Amino acid sequence: xxxxxxxxxxxxxxxxxxxxxxxxxxxxxxxxxxxxxxxxxxxxxxxxxxxxxxxxxxxxxxxxxxxxxxxxxxxxxxxxxxxxxxxxxxxxxxxxxxxxxxxxxxxxxxxxxxxxxxxxxxxxxxxxxxxxxxxxxxxxxxxxxxxxxxxxxxxxxxxxxxxxxxxxxxxxxxxxxxxxxxxxxxxxxxxxxxxxxxxxxxxxxxxxxxxxxxxxxxxxxxxxxxxxxxxxxxxxxxxxxxxxxxxxxxxxxxxxxxxxxxxxxxxxxxxxxxxxxxxxxxxxxxxxxxxxxxxxxxxxxxxxxxxxxxxxxxxxxxxxxxxxxxxxxxxxxxxxxx
Amino acid sequence: xxxxxxxxxxxxxxxxxxxxxxxxxxxxxxxxxxxxxxxxxxxxxxxxxxxxxxxxxxxxxxxxxxxxxxxxxxxxxxxxxxxxxxxxxxxxxxxxxxxxxxxxxxxxxxxxxxxxxxxxxxxxxxxxxxxxxxxxxxxxxxxxxxxxxxxxxxxxxxxxxxxxxxxxxxxxxxxxxxxxxxxxxxxxxxxxxxxxxxxxxxxxxxxxxxxxxxxxxxxxxxxxxxxxxxxxxxxx
Numbered sequence: 001x002x003x004x005x006x007x008x009x010x011x012x013x014x015x016x017x018x019x020x021x022x023x024x025x026x027x028x029x030x031x032x033x034x035x036x037x038x039x040x041x042x043x044x045x046x047x048x049x050x051x052x053x054x055x056x057x058x059x060x061x062x063x064x065x066x067x068x069x070x071x072x073x074x075x076x077x078x079x080x081x082x083x084x085x086x087x088x089x090x091x092x093x094x095x096x097x098x099x100x101x102x103x104x105x106x107x108x109x110x111x112x113x114x115x116x117x118x119x120x121x122x123x124x125x126x127x128x129x130x131x132x133x134x135x136x137x138x139x140x141x142x143x144x145x146x147x148x149x150x151x152x153x154x155x156x157x158x159x160x161x162x163x164x165x166x167x168x169x170x171x172x173x174x175x176x177x178x179x180x181x182x183x184x185x186x187x188x189x190x191x192x193x194x195x196x197x198x199x200x201x202x203x204x205x206x207x208x209x210x211x212x213x214x215x216x217x218x219x220x221x222x223x224x225x226x227x228x229x230x231x232x233x234x235x236x237x238x239x240x241x242x243x244x245x246x247x248x249x250x251x252x253x254x255x256x257x258x259x260x261x262x263x264x265x266x267x268x269x270x271x272x273x274x275x276x277x278x279x280x281x282x283x284x285x286x287x288x289x290x291x292x293x294x295x296x297x298x299x300x301x302x303x304x305x306x307x308x309x310x311x312x313x314x315x316x317x318x319x320x321x322x323x324x325x326x327x328x329x330x331x332x333x334x335x336x337x338x
Numbered sequence: 339x340x341x342x343x344x345x346x347x348x349x350x351x352x353x354x355x356x357x358x359x360x361x362x363x364x365x366x367x368x369x370x371x372x373x374x375x376x377x378x379x380x381x382x383x384x385x386x387x388x389x390x391x392x393x394x395x396x397x398x399x400x401x402x403x404x405x406x407x408x409x410x411x412x413x414x415x416x417x418x419x420x421x422x423x424x425x426x427x428x429x430x431x432x433x434x435x436x437x438x439x440x441x442x443x444x445x446x447x448x449x450x451x452x453x454x455x456x457x458x459x460x461x462x463x464x465x466x467x468x469x470x471x472x473x474x475x476x477x478x479x480x481x482x483x484x485x486x487x488x489x490x491x492x493x494x495x496x497x498x499x500x501x502x503x504x505x506x507x508x509x510x511x512x513x514x515x516x517x518x519x520x521x522x523x524x525x526x527x528x529x530x531x532x533x534x535x536x537x538x539x540x541x542x543x544x545x546x547x548x549x550x551x552x553x554x555x556x557x558x559x560x561x562x563x564x565x566x567x568x569x570x571x572x573x574x
Contacts, residue, residue: 001373001376001377001380002373002376002377002453002454002569004454004456004550004552016550016551016552017568018454018552018568018569020366020569023376023380027380029457029458029461069380069381069382069457070380070382078382078383079382116456116457116458117456117457312548337458338458
């Protein structure tokens with residue numbers, strides 16, 4: 001069937017294009033989408049030129065929900081609200097599918113969600129309850145990335161989890177701190193950040209520190225880096241310095257540059273460094289389950305929403321990206337009417 | 339109830355160089371009309387899709403549907419009329435003879451040669467025709483519109499921002515459409531080139547639904563060539 005896809009042709013320039021989809025899976029109409037930093041890097045043209053040349057034109061956005069229009073296998077009813085999983089495995093692997101070279105990721109390896117309809121395999125959509133907050137649900141994917149990292153942390157952690165430190169007062173730091181408080185209620189969760197305005201929103205954290213104002217005797221058992229870019233160097237360094245022996249360092253922040261790390265202290269303390277990126281079906285199920293059981297999480301997560309933009313035209317989409325770019329904190333939600 | 343009427347009655351007099359009506363010519367791997375019907379098949383709100391073709395193309399259309407879409411009780415192929423409004427009337431009559439409709443029932447009418455219609459446009463048509471009784475899908479006019487009565491000189495250049503180009507679908511409350519069609523005088527019938535005009539002639543509002551620049555009508559050989567090129571480009 002013919003489908004219309006709205007692709008980024010070159011930085012800051014979207015265009016309509018025509019695609020074809022087979023009616024052999026689940027067809028979803030996107031309803032609420034959310035802009036991620038990765039989308040913004042393509043839109044602004046801040047990815048390396050050779051990457052832009054290779055990947056564009058491509059539809060952006062990998063965070064979003066929609067409504068089922070058609071399902072060839074009748075597992076879903078028309079009108080079912082679903083969250084879409086952007087990671088798409090092409091064959092099995094020995095590692096998790098979100099790390100497999102055989103997987104493709106929407107809005108990175110192939111078209112994201114800005115289109116009239118989206119065809120997905122049945123296991124790439126998860127039903128969400130009708131009473132879910134739709135604006136927050138738009139960024140379940142981002143929540144699932146934090147969830148995925150925390151689940152993996154739990155698998156490798158060998159020392160106590162009494163004190164957990166999160167570095168980074170942005171969206172991912174907020175979500176990670178909130179999930180850690182929810183998943184490890186006995187642990188003390190400390191947030192380390194740079195921006196007092198942002199830190200003021202972390203009311204659920206046990207302690208809040210500005211990175212230049214950390215007491216000399218403060219220690220954490222495990223650290224979660226949610227800073228990204230070149231600033232992650234100082235965050236990781238601070239973490240290595242104040243973490244207890246055999247703790248884990250969980251990296252979440254994306255950097256376009258190689259980050260130097262103090263390996264001497266990592267060796268000395270026997271630390272484990274674990275990288276985290278993307279998420280898989282089980283993480284989405286975990287997040288939907290967590291939000292169903294703890295609906296009050298929505299009230300915290302709602303604080304992250306800084307812009308809600310109605311998208312009726314490609315100009316609206318451009319305006320939403322520009323608005324998102326100048327927002328220092330929070331998520332831009334797109335009500336997809338296009 | 340919600341009905342879709344796919345208007346495929348045209349014989350393609352503007353296509354040139356072919357005897358096959360344009361809706362049956364291939365676009366990518368399937369005929370244009372199949373692409374169009376698929377857009378309505380996946381919409382579960384639609385109770386019945388009525389495809390209206392020239393009489394000698396009814397069997398052919400049924401075969402195409404069976405080949406590309408499969409057995410589908412939700413689709414019926416019937417004969418279209420001599421004019422667009424006759425074709426529309428045939429669909430209304432078919433509905434009247436086979437279904438019990440009420441004041442909520444609507445019909446979405448769509449050109450079979452507009453295969454790029456989006457799900458969003460169809461949904462907006464359903465919503466607008468339910469709410470307002472009639473709607474037309476349009477895009478703002480991009481070229482300056484020039485009026486010439488004698489075909490030689492300009493008689494008027496209207497303000498472009500007030501003008502739109504009509505696409506399809508056009509959707510209507512069936513009872514309202516039927517009663518308006520029955521009240522037309524012969525003179526009024528003769529000047530009708532568009533179903534929405536039935537409403538405007540009778541002083542009834544027609545709501546605007548935003549179309550898409552991609553929702554092109556395949557009228558000339560160039561359009562089909564262009565559409566095929568766009569699709570091929572996608573496959574490269």
